[in-house]
Amino acid sequence: MSTGTTDQHVDLAISGMTCASCSARIERKLNKLDGVNASVNLATEKASVSFPSALSVSDIVATVEKTGYGATELGDRHSGGPEMTHDVVADDSLRRRMTVASVLALLVVLIHMVPPVRDAFGMAGHWLQLVLTAPVYFWAAWPFHRAAAVNARHGASTMDTLVSVGITAAFGWSVVALLTGFTHDLYFETAAVVTAFLLIGRFIEARAKNEGRSALSSLMQLGAKDVAVLRHESASGAWTEHRLPVSDLEVGTRFIVRPGEKVATDGVVLTGRSTIDASMVTGESVPVEVGPRDQVTGATLNGHGRLVVQATRVGSETTLARITELVEQAQTGKAPVQRLADRVSAVFVPTVLVIAAVTILAWLVTGHTFTEALAPAVAVLIIACPCALGLATPTALLTGTGRGAQLGILIRGPQVLESTRRVDTVVLDKTGTLTTGRPVLTDVVTAGSLPPHAALKAAASVESNSEHPVGDAIVAGARERGVELARTTAFTNLPGEGVRALVNGTEVTVGRPNLFEDVPEELHEAMDASTGTTVLVGWGGAAKAAITVADTPRESSRRAVARLVELGLTPHLLTGDNPRVAAAVAEQVGIHGDRVRAGVLPQDKYAHVRDLQMQGKVVAMVGDGVNDAAALAQADLGMAMGTGTDVAAESADIVLMRSDVEAVADAIGLSRKTLRIIQENLVWAFSYNTLAIPLAAFGLLTPLIAGGAMAASSVLVVLNSLRLRAYRAD
Numbered sequence: 001m002s003t004g005t006t007d008q009h010v011d012l013a014i015s016g017m018t019c020a021s022c023s024a025r026i027e028r029k030l031n032k033l034d035g036v037n038a039s040v041n042l043a044t045e046k047a048s049v050s051f052p053s054a055l056s057v058s059d060i061v062a063t064v065e066k067t068g069y070g071a072t073e074l075g076d077r078h079s080g081g082p083e084m085t086h087d088v089v090a091d092d093s094l095r096r097r098m099t100v101a102s103v104l105a106l107l108v109v110l111i112h113m114v115p116p117v118r119d120a121f122g123m124a125g126h127w128l129q130l131v132l133t134a135p136v137y138f139w140a141a142w143p144f145h146r147a148a149a150v151n152a153r154h155g156a157s158t159m160d161t162l163v164s165v166g167i168t169a170a171f172g173w174s175v176v177a178l179l180t181g182f183t184h185d186l187y188f189e190t191a192a193v194v195t196a197f198l199l200i201g202r203f204i205e206a207r208a209k210n211e212g213r214s215a216l217s218s219l220m221q222l223g224a225k226d227v228a229v230l231r232h233e234s235a236s237g238a239w240t241e242h243r244l245p246v247s248d249l250e251v252g253t254r255f256i257v258r259p260g261e262k263v264a265t266d267g268v269v270l271t272g273r274s275t276i277d278a279s280m281v282t283g284e285s286v287p288v289e290v291g292p293r294d295q296v297t298g299a300t301l302n303g304h305g306r307l308v309v310q311a312t313r314v315g316s317e318t319t320l321a322r323i324t325e326l327v328e329q330a331q332t333g334k335a336p337v338q339r340l341a342d343r344v345s346a347v348f349v350p351t352v353l354v355i356a357a358v359t360i361l362a363w364l365v366t367g368h369t370f371t372e373a374l375a376p377a378v379a380v381l382i383i384a385c386p387c388a389l390g391l392a393t394p395t396a397l398l399t400g401t402g403r404g405a406q407l408g409i410l411i412r413g414p415q416v417l418e419s420t421r422r423v424d425t426v427v428l429d430k431t432g433t434l435t436t437g438r439p440v441l442t443d444v445v446t447a448g449s450l451p452p453h454a455a456l457k458a459a460a461s462v463e464s465n466s467e468h469p470v471g472d473a474i475v476a477g478a479r480e481r482g483v484e485l486a487r488t489t490a491f492t493n494l495p496g497e498g499v500r501a502l503v504n505g506t507e508v509t510v511g512r513p514n515l516f517e518d519v520p521e522e523l524h525e526a527m528d529a530s531t532g533t534t535v536l537v538g539w540g541g542a543a544k545a546a547i548t549v550a551d552t553p554r555e556s557s558r559r560a561v562a563r564l565v566e567l568g569l570t571p572h573l574l575t576g577d578n579p580r581v582a583a584a585v586a587e588q589v590g591i592h593g594d595r596v597r598a599g600v601l602p603q604d605k606y607a608h609v610r611d612l613q614m615q616g617k618v619v620a621m622v623g624d625g626v627n628d629a630a631a632l633a634q635a636d637l638g639m640a641m642g643t644g645t646d647v648a649a650e651s652a653d654i655v656l657m658r659s660d661v662e663a664v665a666d667a668i669g670l671s672r673k674t675l676r677i678i679q680e681n682l683v684w685a686f687s688y689n690t691l692a693i694p695l696a697a698f699g700l701l702t703p704l705i706a707g708g709a710m711a712a713s714s715v716l717v718v719l720n721s722l723r724l725r726a727y728r729a730d
Contacts, residue, residue, distance in 0.1 A: 007035075010057050012047040014040060015070035018147055018202075021158040021349050022069065025151075029067045030060065041394050046074070068150035094143075094206060098199040101140035104132045105192035112189045126178055129188040137171045141195045157349040163198060165353070166381035167191040170703060173374055187374070187703070194382055194707035201711025204718075223299045223320055227264035230254040230308065249314045257296075257307040265298040266313035274305025319657075352384040352693070359697045375703060379696035383706035384689060388713040392681030395721035400674030403727050408657035409667045416653045417678070419637040420671035422618045426564055426664070427609055427631070429623035430575035430582065433641055434561075434589055434661060435551040437624070439469055441477025442532055443548040447520040455545030457483045458508045459537040462501040465491040470533055471499065471510075473549040498535065510537045510547075517541040531584035550581070556662045557589040563665035567672075569620070571595065572612070574605050574631075605631040622664050639664060670727055677724060681717045688713050 017023055023042040030038035035052035049060050057073055064071035110117045111125045111132075118125055144167070147160035171191040178186060227246050230239045241256065246264050249255070254270065257263050263276070275287040278300040287303055290296055296309060299320045315321065356377045363373030401411050411417070428434055444452040460478035463471030464485055478485065488501040498511015513519050513527070516538055523546045527534045532550025536543040561571050572595045575582045582598035597608060605623075609631045612619050621628070621635035632638035632652045640652035641659060654671070656663040692709065695701050701709070 007050050007052060008055075008057075009048070009050050010060060011074040012049065012061065012064065013072045013074055014045050014047050014064065015072070016147065016150075017042055017045060017069060018143075018158065018160050021156075022147075025156055025158070026064055026067050026069055029063055033059075033063060036060070042391065044394065044398060047071070066154075068147075068154055068156075094199065094203050097140040097143070098196070098203045101136045101192065101196040101199050104136050104140075105189070105196040108132050108136075108189045108192045112186070126186060129186065130175065130178060133171060133174075133188040133192045136192045136195050137167060140199060141167055141191075144195075144198070157353065159349065161349055162352055162381045162384060163194075165356075166378045166703070167194055169374060169381075170194070170378050173371070177371075182371075187378075190375075190378065190703040190707075193704050197704075197707040197711045198382075201714055204711075204715045224262040224264045228256040228258075230256065247315070249311050251311055251314055253311045255309055255311065257302045257309055259302060259304050259306065261302050263296050263298050263300050263302060263307075263309065265311050266318045267296055267298075267309040267311045269294045269296060270308045270310050272305050272307040274307055275303035277301040277303065348384070348389075348689075352380065355384070355693060355697065356380045362697075363699075376697055376699045376701075378703045379699075379701045379706040380693055382703055383692045383696045383701060383710055388681070388685035388688060388717045391714060391717050391721075392685045393678050395718050396674055396677040396681060396724065399721045399724040400670060400677070400727075403724050404667070404670055407666055407670070407727075408663060409670060410655040410657065411667075411671060412653050412655065416637065417671050417675040419618075419653065420620075420668050421675055423620045423637050423668065424569060425572065425612055425617040426569045426620045426622065427572045427574055427605075427612070427635070428561075428591075428661075428664075429605070429621075429628050430573060430577060430585055431551055432624040433622055434557045434573065434585060435553050436659075437551060439473040439533065439549040439551050441473055441480075441547070442550045442552070443526070443530075443534075444545060445523065445526040445548075446545040447523055447543070450544050452545070453481070453483055455537055456481065456547065457486065458503055458539075459510045459535075459545070459547055461486040461488050461503050462491070462499055462508050462510050462537075464488070465501060466493065466499050468499075470535060470549050474510075474535075474547060477549070506539050508537065508539050510535055512536070513543070516543040519543045531581050553585055553588045554659070554661055556660050560660075560662040560665055561590045563662065564668075567665060567668055569668070570617075572608075573597070574600050574608060576600055606634050609634045620668070622661075639667060670724075673727060674724060677721055681720055684720075685713070685717060 014023075014026065017026070017040075023040040026047065027038055027040040030036050030040070030047070030049060033051070033055065035054070036049060037051075038047055038049040040047045047064070051060060061071040061073070108129050111121055111129055112118065121128060141164070144160045144163040147158060148164035151158050151161060167190075170187040174186045174188045174191070224246050226243055227249060228241050229244050229249070231242055232238075233240055239254075249265050255264055255267075257274075259274070269290055269292055271292060273289070273291040276290050276296055277287045278297060290307070295312075296307070297320070298313075298318045313319070359380050360370075360373045360377045363376060364370065397417075400417075404411050431437055441456075444456050446452050446455050456474070456478050460475045460483060463474045465488060466472075475485070486503050488503050490507075491499065491501040493499055494511060494515070498509060498515055500507060500509045500511075502508075509515050513524075513536055516536060518541060519536065520543065523536060523543050526546040526548070527536075530546075530548050532548045534546050534548040536546055538544040564571050571591050573582065573586050573589075573591045574597050575585070577585075577598055579596075579598040582596050583593060586593060586596045597604070600608065605621075605628060609619050609621055613634075613636070618637075619635045620637040620639060621631045622639045622641070623629075623632055624641035628640070632640060637654070638652040639654045639656060641656050641661075641663075654667050656667060688709075692701065692706075696706055
């Protein structure tokens with residue numbers, strides 16, 4: 001990029017592209033501009049362009065148009081700007097051309113190749129073939145001719161050049177032969193059928209590409225359209241309800257979410273309790289309970305309760321907007337393997353034109369007539385079209401990233417796919433990744449004859465006045481066990497030590513051992529054996545019970561670790577907790593003790609990842625907090641739990657919107673399968689062109705077979721990519 005400039009970015013919808021040569025040519029022209037970095041994607045029909053402040057969007061658009069294609073700036077969908085995702089008019093035109101060409105080509109074939117029909121028409125049949133083929137050549141095949149002419153004016157050639165030259169040769173020679181009386185040398189059926197085949201293939205291909213876009217399209221349609229906001233009336237002091245478009249929401253606005261409605265935007269619940277179905281946004285299959293102070297995500301579906309929510313993110317800052325942006329970035333970008341295909345496609349068409357010319361000369365010098373030489377040359381032109389090569393990578397990437405978004409897996413860029421193939425070691429953060437990240441009550445140990453529920457009632461009654469996470473866990477645990485809390489008075493917070501309050505006239509203390517004069521031996525033993533955070537509860541200076549809360553493993557963590565091992569990965573556990581807690585969690589999830597590191601600081605996580613890399617390991621790091629950001633960035637593959645911090649997400653290659661740690665295995669499995677599909681497509685496309693051209697040149701493929709095979713090749717690649725839509729976790 002140019003120095004001393006402020007980079008800008010624009011996404012453009014590109015019209016008129018038909019093959020990889022087109023996208024490669026536009027990309028090459030744009031990147032010749034000083035300071036411009038452009039990526040053009042054939043499957044999405046979009047260009048992603050970064051450019052210096054010395055240039056404008058109009059300069060970029062003008063460059064594309066000078067190259068012979070159309071360009072339209074894509075608007076911000078989150079602010080209601082214009083957006084162009086697909087040209088429906090172009091689809092209708094393609095359908096009409098395909099239908100007309102197919103019907104007329106069928107009639108031409110019947111007249112030319114079916115003896116009873118041919119004999120019935122006699123000499124008039126040859127002229128009728130001309131009459132029927134002319135609309136196919138001049139009108140149905142017009143997109144091929146137009147694109148070939150436009151590129152020829154710019155000194156370039158594309159797939160359309162091959163098609164146009166091929167059918168022009170067949171049609172033109174047939175007209176000359178008919179006018180000069182050589183009626184046995186007609187190729188009208190070749191021009192008509194090849195055009196029909198290619199239009200059918202292009203139509204199927206367009207429909208299939210649209211299906212690949214469907215995941216992203218469904219994401220963009222998820223959000224609510226309007227919202228009931230609450231406005232405070234200064235005159236009356238009351239809150240009144242107003243209905244507004246979602247685009248008018250501002251941060252801090254309060255809005256209502258009724259049962260069955262979508263949450264309008266990201267926010268925090270102020271009042272009310274309900275369940276939220278986030279499956280369409282995060283892939284999380286089980287609805288989650290929410291109440292005051294809980295975060296909710298825009299476009300998720302409210303269950304049975306009425307919620308009042310305060311907006312925390314709006315417009316392009318929302319989770320849904322970020323998901324859509326990440327998916328689009330991934331789909332518009334190019335995997336390293338695609339660059340090779342683009343380079344091949346850029347020189348492929350001129351090479352094929354030379355091969356076709358050499359084929360005619362070779363047949364002529366070996367004693368064949370021009371008519372005999374024309375058929376293999378036309379077959380070479382038709383069979384060699386590099387459509388499949390150009391579609392091999394972008395269609396798989398389009399479908400794979402779209403399917404990932406549906407599963408709550410956001411792959412930030414196509415280059416990430418290459419990383420997933422090489423990864424052999426996965427480093428897992430404990431808190432919030434393998435565990436829930438929220439402490440829950442696990443044990444109540446009492447001294448003497450005091451019943452556990454009595455100790456828990458006393459502790460929870462006092463802690464109900466506290467906002468500490470440990471206190472919240474004790475209160476929640478007591479309520480889950482049906483313990484009825486007592487009224488308290490004279491509550492006192494002892495910072496860093498504990499809390500104290502009067503319960504039925506008795507001063508009850510909950511906190512560290514130093515708050516008590518007497519701590520029985522069995523309570524000391526309970527604290528020593530604890531795999532969580534243990535506090536004491538007592539009165540009269542004596543501790544009566546030890547209550548433990550712990551951050552417990554997610555239900556799916558053990559299953560997820562087992563799946564990672566099946567994928568060939570060696571799991572490691574890193575945590576800032578003490579060794580006893582780390583060992584307990586590792587045992588529960590199935591990670592061997594020699595792969596557990598406890599008491600690590602943020603810089604230690606980074607160092608551990610680097611040490612593994614120095615040992616020759618290719619490392620994936622999974623985390624969700626600020627303290628994981630450096631390690632995520634250092635890892636060969638960084639994976640952030642989307643329920644964590646923005647810092648972690650920005651440092652990662654893959655963002656997992658689901659809190660379920662099995663999403664880690666799903667992400668690696670999907671990425672590897674997407675890469676596998678890309679490789680299958682490329683092997684087929686390269687093999688097809690490599691083997692088919694010599695067969696055509698030696699006359700072993702007729703132009704009719706070549707046209708059908710070329711169309712089928714492109715469709716096969718697209719359909720193979722669409723298999724990713726059905727991806728399921730193993």
